[in-house]
Amino acid sequence: MLGLSIWCTNLNLSSRSLAIVLIVTLTLVYFSYSFNACLLASISRTLQQSNLRNLLSLTTPPQSQDKTIALNGSSTSSSSSSSSSTTNIDGSDSLFSNSSSDGASPKYQLLRQQGLRPLRNLPSTLIIGVKKSGTRALLEFIRLHPDVRAAGSEVHFFDRHYQRGLRWYRHHMPYTIEGQITMEKTPSYFVTKEVPQRVHHMNVSTKLLIVVRDPVTRAISDYTQAASKKADMKRFEQLAFVNGSYSVVDTNWGPVKIGVYARYLERWLLYFPLSQLLFISGERLIMDPAYEIGRVQDFLGLKRVVTEKHFYFNATKGFPCLFKSEARSTPHCLGKTKGRNHPHIDPNAIERLREFYRPFNNKFYQLTGINFAWP
Structure with a gap:
């Protein structure tokens, strides 16, 4: 009897141990399955977004229609473009169309299958200036990032076309998916009085990129561009000073x-905190574009994808060029207008302008907390 009792006790213990082992095993299997399922879903979602970004790089709004609207204000282009996109309740434009021709396109079918709806969104980031400081270079460089989508041309909404409304502005933006940043560049925004309040009204969280450059060099570059379009333009010294004397600078x-x-x-700081403004050195953008673009990526909360491997320096132009860009996969520079040679300016005129700008530069350094060390 004693042996039978011991055998039954051992049997009960074995059964209990077996049950515990079974429960632990099932628990481990369940957690392992859940983890792998989540991992596969995450990988699938990442691949879908990667494929979609590649599609979006080939799917840009028809620029010719946008230009027609911007230049003559006719509603013809706007209405015709509406046939290729629909408007959501929130006013954002969807890439999907009701037209049979678009519906049959493989890229649209793929997007539908993935359950994703690219939209035209209002920009969350603006390059607001400064003219002739490197704004075009900044735009082309940051557009190398797959999570940045930008309007190809200056829209001039906040200074010239504000009366057309935000829906018109949105129509000029590129399509984006979740996680991508919409950006627009118009350098005249920085100096136009009404723009800060208008941008604030659109989005109080707008991030602002401002490229600045030695104001004397910037003024000469500005003049050089204008003179290239007007053969009989007066000399720089005649326009920069009153009555041909270097004593009085023509501030008009x-x-x-x-x-x-x-x-x-000071006008912008009335509406936006300094934390929403990033100042980019135009000089450093030319000499070390990877450094400045790195700062921009950090400011926008982007992974540092654009690095020194994307740039090479053209000694002839004295300007950085790209190994590839959003539009071209071959090495190229930004255009013949970049790195244009400046005319000879009387050194005395340059020195007088430097004296004129010095107190304003110091005030700018104080406001930004950055010493750009301009002469």
Whole structure:
């Protein structure tokens, strides 16, 4: 009897141990299955978004229609473009169309299958200036990032076309998916009085990129561009000073006036905190583009994808060029207007302008907390 009792006790213990082992095993299998399922779903979602970004790089809004609207204000292009996109309740434009031709396109079918709806969104980031400081270079460089989508041309919404409304502005933006940033560049925004309040009204969280450059060099570059379009333009010295004397600077002349950066920055700081503004050195953007673009990526909360491997320096132009860009996969520079040679300017005129700008530069350094060390 005693042996039978011991055998039954051992049997009960074995059964209990077996049950515990079974429960632990099932628990481990369940957690392992759940983890792998989540991992596969995450990988699938990442691959879908990667494929979609590749599609979006080939799917840009028809620029010719946008230009027609911007230049003559006719509603023909706007109405015709509506046939290729629909408008959601929130006013954002969807890439999907009701037309049979678009519906049959493989790229649209793929997007539908993935359950994703690319939209035209209002920009969350603006390159607002400064003219002739490197804004075009900044735009082309940051557009190398797969999570940045930007309007190809200057829209001039906040300074010239504000009366057309945000829906018109949105229509000029590229399509994006979740996680991508919509960006627009118009350098004249920085100096236009009404723009800060208008941008604030659109989105109080807008991030602002401002490229600045030695104001004397910037003024000469501005003049050089204008002179290239007008053969009989007066000499720089005649336009920058009153009555042909270097004693009085003509502060009403645009190229000189724009360089008083502090005056315009104070206006922006009435509506946006300094934390939403990033100042990019135009000089450093040329000499070390990877460094400045790295700062921009950090500011926008992006992974540092654009690095020194994307750039090479063209010694002839004295300007950085790209190994590839959003539009081209071959090495190329930004265009013949970049790195344009400046005319000879009387050194005395340059020195007088430097004296004129010095107190304004110091005020700008104080406002930004950055010493750009301009002469």
